[in-house]
Amino acid sequence: MFPMLKVVQYYTPQKVVFGVNAVDNIGQYIKEMGISGKAIIVTDPGVAQAGIAARVVQALKKDGFEAAVFDQGKPEPDNVVCDQAADFARKEAGSFVIGLGGGSAIDIAKVVAQLLVLPGKTEDYLVNTTFPKKGAPIIAVPTTSGTGTECTMYSVVTFAKDGIKGFFATPTILPDMALVDPTLTVSMPPKVTASTGADALSHAIETMMARQENPLTDAIALKAVEFIAEALPVAVYEGDNLEARVKMAYASMMAGMAFNDPGIVEGHALAHTLGSVYHVPHGVGCAVALPYAMEYNMGHCMEKLARIAVALGQNTAGMSVRQAAQVAVQAVKQLLEDVGLPTTWAPFGKKEDIPMLAKMMVESPWITAFYGWSKRPMTREAAVELLTRSYEGRLGDKLY
Ligand SMILES: [Fe+2]
Numbered sequence: 001m002f003p004m005l006k007v008v009q010y011y012t013p014q015k016v017v018f019g020v021n022a023v024d025n026i027g028q029y030i031k032e033m034g035i036s037g038k039a040i041i042v043t044d045p046g047v048a049q050a051g052i053a054a055r056v057v058q059a060l061k062k063d064g065f066e067a068a069v070f071d072q073g074k075p076e077p078d079n080v081v082c083d084q085a086a087d088f089a090r091k092e093a094g095s096f097v098i099g100l101g102g103g104s105a106i107d108i109a110k111v112v113a114q115l116l117v118l119p120g121k122t123e124d125y126l127v128n129t130t131f132p133k134k135g136a137p138i139i140a141v142p143t144t145s146g147t148g149t150e151c152t153m154y155s156v157v158t159f160a161k162d163g164i165k166g167f168f169a170t171p172t173i174l175p176d177m178a179l180v181d182p183t184l185t186v187s188m189p190p191k192v193t194a195s196t197g198a199d200a201l202s203h204a205i206e207t208m209m210a211r212q213e214n215p216l217t218d219a220i221a222l223k224a225v226e227f228i229a230e231a232l233p234v235a236v237y238e239g240d241n242l243e244a245r246v247k248m249a250y251a252s253m254m255a256g257m258a259f260n261d262p263g264i265v266e267g268h269a270l271a272h273t274l275g276s277v278y279h280v281p282h283g284v285g286c287a288v289a290l291p292y293a294m295e296y297n298m299g300h301c302m303e304k305l306a307r308i309a310v311a312l313g314q315n316t317a318g319m320s321v322r323q324a325a326q327v328a329v330q331a332v333k334q335l336l337e338d339v340g341l342p343t344t345w346a347p348f349g350k351k352e353d354i355p356m357l358a359k360m361m362v363e364s365p366w367i368t369a370f371y372g373w374s375k376r377p378m379t380r381e382a383a384v385e386l387l388t389r390s391y392e393g394r395l396g397d398k399l400y
Helices: 022-032 045-049 052-062 079-091 103-115 122-126 190-208 215-237 242-259 266-278 282-296 298-311 321-338 351-363 365-372 380-392
Strands: 015-018 039-042 067-070 096-101 138-142 154-158 165-169 177-180
Touching (some): 015 022, 015 242, 022 052, 022 138, 022 177, 039 052, 039 079, 039 103, 045 052, 045 096, 052 067, 052 096, 079 103, 079 122, 103 138, 103 154, 122 165, 138 242, 165 365, 177 242, 190 215, 190 242, 190 282, 190 298, 190 321, 215 242, 215 298, 266 282, 266 351, 266 365, 282 298, 282 321, 282 380, 298 321, 351 380
Parallel strands (some): 015 177, 096 138, 138 177
16 A cells, blocks of 8 residues: 555664775775774674775774774674673773674674663663663674665674574664675675575565555665665675675665665564574575565565566566566565575474464564564464465465
8 A cells, every 4th residue: 555644754874885995995984974083893703804804994094093803793693792792892992883794793783882881781771672872883884785784773682591583673773874895795605695685685575565665665675676686696606796796785785774664574573483493594584484474465565566576577567466476476486596595494494393483473572573564463373374384385375
């Protein structure tokens, strides 16, 4: 339905810098924002070993910035690693924080920027998903093309005590500046390129199915879908193809801008459920969820899925809207399989877990939060059906 009766609001970083080798002038861009003092760079061992952290330190020095590097970030970060990074930042008396890496490093950096000015530990705030005020300035520099976290007000942090994925959702952690330099993604291995690309695709498509979908975010999301369909297989199979990397970097950033306000829906609810239980990379969870989440939502957004089919490069001329929508679902599944991703969770999960997973999908507040963004209410029966179809790889049945 055209959202003429809704109030929508948009948040996006105050400044976005996008371009090849833009990272070499990061100091200049930060200065222009009136930010001064010592930088804390939050990154992970892989990015540090690849020399990317040193490249950023060098670029900062050129403009007179001092920097200290925390390089112990890790994938799917928990509150413990966030606290370690925050302790480092406090000891180093940082003034602002640069998240440099995949979504994980940037998500840690977002928390560190708050804990630089607030007392206590990550878990004190994670239980409420928010911080009481904005912390130190955040600069986000992604080295993968997937999460779009450089442009969002979310940070996904796992509770170390039980492995449950929690998250912060608050404008206080929206980066002040996103600096996206596609050259930083060129060394990403094919598997990471594929799974992070699936994450970006999920953000773009899921936000178009969300309750607060609107013309502005739809336009950005559709362009992201188009870029991903064109560029993801090339980026996976020919990693040093810079044009493909540029398109994927745009797609990831644009999908982040698109979903920041309408949010994401059942695909991520399912991905977070599977991620919390089986600890698969987030993008893999997205890949096994997305086609089924599209079908689950088809009843209320057939026309929109038909437009997604066109953005995916499908020829829908002469088709009914329903046929075109079904083509979109199949094309997404095909694209994910083309880049070597699983499109069922059978390879890493057990079918007998479905009742337990369905319970989690309708009872865990960390999962039900996603339905606040969706149009359809989730029921236990629907959760069982969604889990069953995504386990069996079954598409094309009647709507449920
Ligand atoms: Fe995601």
